[in-house]
Amino acid sequence: MAMVQEVKEHLCNKIIPFWKRLRDDEHGGYYGYMDFDLNVDRQAVKGCILNSRITWFFANAYTLLKDESLLEEARHGYEFLRDCCLDKENGGIFWSMTFDGKPEDSTKHTYNQAFAIYALSSYYEASGDKEALALAYDLFHVIEERCTDALGYKEAFNLRFEEVENDKLSENGVIAEKTMNTLLHVFEGYTELYRVDHNPEVKAKLEWIMDTFADHMYNPELHRQEVFFDREYHTLIDLHSYGHDIETAWLIDRGVEVIGEARYAEKMTPITKDLTAQIYKTAFNGHSLHNECERGVVNTSRIWWVQAETVVGFLNGYQMDPSKKEYLEAARAEWAYIKEHLIDSRPDSEWFWEVDIEGKPTSRKPIVEPWKCPYHNGRMCFEVIRRAEKLDVEL
Numbered sequence: 001m002a003m004v005q006e007v008k009e010h011l012c013n014k015i016i017p018f019w020k021r022l023r024d025d026e027h028g029g030y031y032g033y034m035d036f037d038l039n040v041d042r043q044a045v046k047g048c049i050l051n052s053r054i055t056w057f058f059a060n061a062y063t064l065l066k067d068e069s070l071l072e073e074a075r076h077g078y079e080f081l082r083d084c085c086l087d088k089e090n091g092g093i094f095w096s097m098t099f100d101g102k103p104e105d106s107t108k109h110t111y112n113q114a115f116a117i118y119a120l121s122s123y124y125e126a127s128g129d130k131e132a133l134a135l136a137y138d139l140f141h142v143i144e145e146r147c148t149d150a151l152g153y154k155e156a157f158n159l160r161f162e163e164v165e166n167d168k169l170s171e172n173g174v175i176a177e178k179t180m181n182t183l184l185h186v187f188e189g190y191t192e193l194y195r196v197d198h199n200p201e202v203k204a205k206l207e208w209i210m211d212t213f214a215d216h217m218y219n220p221e222l223h224r225q226e227v228f229f230d231r232e233y234h235t236l237i238d239l240h241s242y243g244h245d246i247e248t249a250w251l252i253d254r255g256v257e258v259i260g261e262a263r264y265a266e267k268m269t270p271i272t273k274d275l276t277a278q279i280y281k282t283a284f285n286g287h288s289l290h291n292e293c294e295r296g297v298v299n300t301s302r303i304w305w306v307q308a309e310t311v312v313g314f315l316n317g318y319q320m321d322p323s324k325k326e327y328l329e330a331a332r333a334e335w336a337y338i339k340e341h342l343i344d345s346r347p348d349s350e351w352f353w354e355v356d357i358e359g360k361p362t363s364r365k366p367i368v369e370p371w372k373c374p375y376h377n378g379r380m381c382f383e384v385i386r387r388a389e390k391l392d393v394e395l
Helices: 003-020 048-065 068-085 110-127 130-146 180-197 200-217 242-259 262-282 304-320 325-342 375-388
Strands: 103-105 239-241 292-294 297-299
Touching (some): 003 048, 003 068, 003 325, 003 375, 048 375, 068 110, 110 180, 180 200, 180 242, 200 262, 239 242, 242 262, 242 292, 242 304, 262 304, 304 325, 304 375
Antiparallel strands (some): 292 297
16 A cells, blocks of 8 residues: 555544544543553643644644544634633633643743644634634734744743743753744744735744744754754754754745745755755664754654654655655655554554654653644644645655
């Protein structure tokens, strides 16, 4: 069976049914936790990022497949975001909710606002509901008016948008005031908002973000992005995040395509090609991708989202340069690896969080939690299906 057929069957028969089963019809949204042994905690915290991503997933699944049940799932997620997760008094979206829809962590984070914009924009496209688009613009203005300084986006705030320590998006032993990860996903959310409504103010911000990536995030000497920064964009740690680099490459290329400005294609395409080439050279071992390299030490865990982004990133690299047939073969090899090692064959499960270098799930990390969602692997499926129609070879 062709790869695209396998991916579509996996989407329709594994990922979509799994997340439908996590719908909470009593309290709204989707259950927030399933442990490694497939036990659902119906009273677990419901992450707002998780519910934004699930809403985004079902909206895009509907747009692609035209199954009305998927639009109903997207509506269910949207109503939870609208009615519970958005702070009607202070603006913005909370970090997390209790199982029954009350604020659990009232932190306001720029990253979280961006994913809500992403979800609301996609839901607007799927449903035509102008209320969702209006809420997306409310959050766009929250970010631009309350989450910025002279150089870029600040990240972590309390309930009333007073700045707090950015521990939620900092890792590897540092506390960063600015992160590549947050900027990337603001870019992603704005790309979706611009794609569905073509607002020139959003376009201007997309161009500014690409300039920031080129000028501050991208390290041409090391052929990578830096990850964690102080307020003035001085890097804080020697870290190469392989998954983020391959993800950034295709998301920037997509943003360039959406805004349709030749000068940004000229500026950003050499960078995205360089990131893709470096990942292929240093992090891909013929079938899967290492996680990251910190201070010269490679972390060889195979993380679910990194592997999903690898498929899309190499497919994109091949589309950007069809002479790079090795990228096409890398995407196919990565999918074969995912099928064998990342997809959990147990009934009523989905993907493992991570496996070791031998492809075995050595950790007992949960199948669902506030960060483990259908965003990366679902999006991989959407991108493979959509891109297969444009490829000059059978996928």
